[in-house]
Amino acid sequence: MDVWTIRDVARRCGLSEPTLRYYEDIGLIGPIGRDASGHRQYDAADLDLIGALSCLRATGVSIGDMRTYKANLANREETAAEQRDLLLRHAERIEAEIVAQHARLGYLRAKAAVWDARDHADGVAEAEAWQAVKEAAQHLGFH
Amino acid sequence: MDVWTIRDVARRCGLSEPTLRYYEDIGLIGPIGRDASGHRQYDAADLDLIGALSCLRATGVSIGDMRTYKANLANREETAAEQRDLLLRHAERIEAEIVAQHARLGYLRAKAAVWDARDHADGVAEAEAWQAVKEAAQHLGFH
DNA sequence: TCACACACCTCAAGCGCTTGAACACAAGCA
DNA sequence: TGCTTGTGTTCAAGCGCTTGAGGTGTGTGA
Known part of the structure; x- marks a missing residue:
């Protein structure tokens, strides 16, 4: 099992299905792959990010800060201290x-x-x- | 001092000024009295209700439930158990x-x-x- | 094979505020 | 007297979702 449906992800990560679609709409995650009938297929990398974002969200982190966090993932070395402080x-x-x-x-x-x-x-x-x-x-x- | 400004009430009750105006707009509180220049003047009874509602809100109670709570205040005896359970x-x-x-x-x-x-x-x-x-x-x- | 359930889709509107723009009034100072 | 400062006003738009309407495609049972 290496891909998950939106329902699976919602359950595993503690976000609602509309929230997952919303996060994709605003470019916070994804773009998520689709199957033949247009249904989203999340992979392990998607799950990783969504899990982390979900925790941040649960603690009241704003979407702006979540974007920062995600952007920082790209250049780890320089931003490690910033991530820690966030x-x-x-x-x-x-x-x-x-x-x-x-x-x-x-x-x-x-x-x-x-x-x-x-x-x-x-x-x-x-x-x-x-x-x-x-x-x-x-x-x-x-x- | 038997009346308070919106700013006083916001500080004392832990709600923002816009929230207080919003609650009045939707009929959850008030109508609140006004002074000569149209500024709101909250009295002790207003403060009582707002303080209680503020606590409910802080605990995630919906506006609908707050309305119920407020409505139940009118006929205390019959609804005491309901209030307690809420x-x-x-x-x-x-x-x-x-x-x-x-x-x-x-x-x-x-x-x-x-x-x-x-x-x-x-x-x-x-x-x-x-x-x-x-x-x-x-x-x-x-x- | 047809019907039905079911899981998903998109799009629009609603919720409970927050933020910002534009304006009004009252007090204190040059 | 006019100007600034401070505190309030209304109205509109934005935020971060949630809810609901209406539609599509897949799988199962009669």
């Missing part, structure tokens, strides 16, 4: 994002507790839950 | 997202190590780093 910058973004997600999780759970107390018409629990909401909101940086 | 469903999504972010972080760092090794023309380190990339990619569920 990846590390986005690693930092992810770290910050994880912290933010924890804060949001706390807020959501606290707020759910408020509604749960309301559902059980438990005024005491509701008051306590409100307190937790306020604290959670502080971590979110607003309210 | 929030808890999204808390679960966040938990999954945090796990995914950790996987992406591992991948980015591993890949950065590969480029760092290349930058230093260190073949041994590069080979080790590739191994780490492969393991990290496994956690991402593809490659």
Whole structure:
């Protein structure tokens, strides 16, 4: 098995089929080969690139940065440090994002507790839950 | 101070000014009061709602779900359980997202190590780093 | 052999914002 | 008094996809 359908690639790389077509449209990948009836056939090299881009995308990297990354692949030696820095910058973004997600999780759970107390018409629990909401909101940086 | 400008609200609630205008356009919030020269003036009730919606948004809740949430505020007693469940469903999504972010972080760092090794023309380190990339990619569920 | 499912195709529109252009008003300074 | 600065306004276009409509080609079962 040395070629894959768009469906295979979507599953393996975690991108949707329309996204794969879109990336080809804008020249971020491909051009991808076609079979006799016009269906796309992805090869191993396509998969490699798409896998890497998919990770970048999942971390919030812009299409512009993905283009840079791809372009840099051509002349590895000169751009290695730049590639490393691009990846590390986005690693930092992810770290910050994880912290933010924890804060949001706390807020959501606290707020759910408020509604749960309301559902059980438990005024005491509701008051306590409100307190937790306020604290959670502080971590979110607003309210 | 019992009214706020759009700028204040954007800062306090973590939404951009255009987003606040957009939410008003589509009827998710407001209509917001205006001063003599047409500038928006948000009051405490607006802030309450916007703060809650902002959290929902930050956790990936769709505008449709936000509308539901807002509509349910009107008849609290009947919908308390629904509100709680909406929030808890999204808390679960966040938990999954945090796990995914950790996987992406591992991948980015591993890949950065590969480029760092290349930058230093260190073949041994590069080979080790590739191994780490492969393991990290496994956690991402593809490659 | 004909019907049907199914996986793919293209093209257009929609979504949830963001960005940019062009303008209005209010306060502070030369 | 006019000029600049700052903060707001509206409207239109762009971004990065997603969704949906409508069509094509291949394979299987009756």
